Amino acid sequence: xxxxxxxxxxARKAGFAQRKLAHHSxxxxxxxxxxxxxxxxxxxNFNIVAGYMPIRTEIxxxxxxxxxxxxxxxxxxxxxxxxxxxxxxxxxxxxxxxENGPFGAPxxxxxxxxxxxxxxxxxxxFDLTSQRLGYGGGFYDRSLEQLRAAKPVTALGYAYAGxxxxxxxxxxxxxxxxxxxxxxxxxxx
Numbered sequence: 001x002x003x004x005x006x007x008x009x010x011a012r013k014a015g016f017a018q019r020k021l022a023h024h025s026x027x028x029x030x031x032x033x034x035x036x037x038x039x040x041x042x043x044x045n046f047n048i049v050a051g052y053m054p055i056r057t058e059i060x061x062x063x064x065x066x067x068x069x070x071x072x073x074x075x076x077x078x079x080x081x082x083x084x085x086x087x088x089x090x091x092x093x094x095x096x097x098x099e100n101g102p103f104g105a106p107x108x109x110x111x112x113x114x115x116x117x118x119x120x121x122x123x124x125x126f127d128l129t130s131q132r133l134g135y136g137g138g139f140y141d142r143s144l145e146q147l148r149a150a151k152p153v154t155a156l157g158y159a160y161a162g163x164x165x166x167x168x169x170x171x172x173x174x175x176x177x178x179x180x181x182x183x184x185x186x187x188x189x
Contacts, residue, residue, distance in 0.1 A: 004169055004171055007169040008133065008136065008169050009136075011124075011125060011133055011165070011168065011169055012124055012125075012133060012135075012136065014125075014165075015124035015125035015133055015163065015165070016057075016124060018125065018162055018163055018165075019057050019058075019124060019125075019159075019160065019162070019163050020057045021162060022057075022160035022161070022162030022163060023057035023059070023160065024057075025162075026160060026162075026183065028183075029059055029160055029182075029183040030059055030060040030061070030062075030063055030064075030183075031063060032183035032184075033059060033061075033064070033158065033181055033182055033183045034061075034063045034064035034067060036181060036182070036183065036184070036185050036186055037064055037156075037158075037181045037186060038064075038067065039186075040181070040185075040186035046073065046117050046118040046154070047073065047074060047117060048073070048074045048075075048076060048089075048114050048115065048116045048117050048118070049065075049068055049073050049074070049075055049076070049116060049117075049118045049119075049120065050075075050076050050077065050078065050089050050114075050116035050118070050119040050120060051064065051065040051068075051075055051076075051077055051092070051120050052077055052078060052105070052120065052121075052122050052158075053077055053098075053105040053106045053107070054122065055103065055104055055105050058122045058159075059122075059158060059159055059160050061120055061122075061158050064120070065092070065094075066094055069093060069094060074091060074114060075091070075092045075093070076089035076090055076091050076092055076111075076114040076116055077089065077090060077092045077107060077108065078105075078107075078139070078140075078143070079101060079107045079108075080101060080102045080103070080139060083137070084138075084142075085139075085142065086139070086142040086143040086145075086146045087139050087140070087142075087143040088113055089113065089114050089115065089116055090107060090108045090110075090111045090112070090113055090114070091108065091111035091112045091113075091114055092108050092111065093111075096108045096109070096110075096111060097109040097110065103135075115147060115150065115151065116147070116153060117151065117152065117153055117154065118153070118154045118156070119140075119143075119144070119147075119153060119154070119155045119156070120156055120157075120158040120181070121134075121140055121155055121156065121157050121158060121177065122134075122158060122159070123157050123158075123159050123163065124163070125163050125164070125165045125168055126157045126159060126163060126164055126165070126168060126177070126180055127164065127165055127166060127167050127168045128164070128180075128187065128189070129167070129168075129189070130176035130177045130178070130189040131167075131168035131170045131174060131176065131177070132157050132168065132174075132177050133165075133168045133169070138173070140175065141173055141174055141175045144175035145173075145175055148175075154178045154179075155175070155176075155177050155178050156177060156178060156179045156180065156181050156186070157177045157179070157180040157181065158180075158181045159180065159181075159182055160182060160183065161182040161183055161184045163182075164180075164182075176189070177189065
């Protein structure tokens with residue numbers, strides 16, 4: 001019998017392979033996902049949007065972040081402050097100075113700390129029951145739990161459609177997503 005931790009580790013290995021395949025087989029998935037998101041966004045009233053700085057084979061959210069910045073939205077990106085702690089979110093602009101943060105993701109060197117009302121979450125795999133499989137550090141789960149206790153926040157996974165699986169192994173500390181954005185569209189749960 002395997003433990004949940006073992007199940008998640010096996011799911012991560014399979015998910016990384018799926019994501020790598022999707023990453024290398026898609027020519028304009030980032031642009032298509034951004035267009036799908038903008039159609040979904042319409043006239044909704046989100047003021048502070050948390051994106052992320054893509055690493056490895058994560059879908060590139062930067063084109064969307066640039067578009068949202070041009071629309072006058074406040075954009076922020078996650079900053080890891082310590083192991084076992086929630087993320088903090090620092091304001092980002094296309095021209096801000098960046099430095100390497102933990103895990104190789106660039107982070108702004110300065111800027112206001114913001115509380116997003118919409119989070120775009122990178123992931124390894126997702127299912128259609130609102131679960132996401134991350135890297136295993138729990139940063140997004142702790143952050144979503146803390147943010148949702150403070151104010152309403154919408155969490156959308158941002159990924160290639162090819163990262164969808166039937167079931168993501170999950171536990172009570174895993175925070176559900178409110179929806180998914182892929183190059184094929186936006187699905188709300």
